[in-house]
Amino acid sequence: MPIIKVIIPAYNEEASIPLVIKDIPSIVDEIIVVSNNSTDNTEANAKQAGATVLIEKQKGYGYACLKGMEYIAGFKKELQPDIIVFLDGDYSDYPEELTKIVQPILEDDVDFVVGARVKEFREDGSMTGPQIFGNWLATKLMRLFFRSTFTDLGPFRAIKYQKLLDLKMEDKTYGWTVEMQLKALKQKLSYREIPVKYKNRIGVSKVSGTIKGAIFAGVKILGWIFKYSFK
Template identity: 60%
Template sequence: MTHIKVIIPAYNEALSIGKVVADIPLDLVQEIIVVDNNSTDNTGRVAASAGATVIPEPRQGYGQACLTGIQYARQQSPPPEVIVFMDGDYSDYPEEISLLLQPILTQGADMVIGSRALGVRERGSMTAPQVFGNWLATTLLRHLYHANFTDLGPFRAITTKALVQLNMQDRDYGWTVEMQVKAAKHNLKSVEVPVTYRKRIGVSKVSGTVKGVIMAGYKILWTIGKYYFKK
């Protein structure tokens, strides 16, 4: 049986994190890791009550939380063969983890991105800047790296072997695009599958603020350019 862990970076997601953890199919996943990224609410307590392993990470940043979760997961015995990443806001459908795992388990894929662009999105689940930003970033990835992605969606699965090879570094907004850029540069077998997307619970820390949109957009474009000129 393939050993699979889920990592969920979470900051002030007390209203949603319990629902996310409860909907994850335990017949596929051996451990659910919630990285409590210095929340000021009861995110950690709610996640633990729902059955997740909670790892505190006071250094804020989406990428930092993911890196902390990876470090913990790889220290376990046995370490995971596949890691699934997803958000804690209940915008993704946790039961669709099986869709992400199938190409890895049956087709030898190294990484699978859950594409909201290819799937069904609830009206209002993504803002106009998010849709445009995804289009711009994936267009640049296609032209600069010959990588045929349609989304930078956070719902994704990757083999631990491939993840170690990528040597992820970004500690905030550039995490998802760094993974996809490096996957292209390392010629990993990457696949996209359509996923369903709904309105998140609560207000987004990124798309919900002007500052968040600007900072995220800048970091994503900067990351794409950084690795292109680093040939």
């Protein structure tokens, strides 16, 4: 069986993180929760639910993801994973759909899979207007500049570990997801989108739930797209 590890960035997700961990299928070798300087019981609850818990004091989604990758890189080569899955800690995704996300990698040797939050599978109110528009604009531009078929920047995603290393990820904050997709296109990785269900998160979003977060995320995403369009 391939080794699959899950990285979950989490900031103050004490109520949702045990539910996320509980619903992750048993095919996963290790669940790594990276507490992004949480001030509640996120770390204790994640540990009690059976996850490996890391702490990243620098706030930022990318910082947390990179911390998880740094931890994995410390394993001996034979213990390093075949597949990395990224998943949010707010319980807006359905963790049990992880088997669908990794299936194209396991069965068809696809390099990279994104869970697409398609409208027919989304709970009402689970994505804000700015989120929906931002996803539409970003993927439209990727289609225009790179002939991409992406329709979403969904955070629920899986990638072959070596391909992830080859991307040399660097974004520390809101641009992590779009950076991964743009670099996958640039490096001509094989990719696929899998429609996934999406529901209202537990708690308030730290990005789309604030005007400041939504603006910063939009600027960062568009910045990455235009940077790679003229590179």
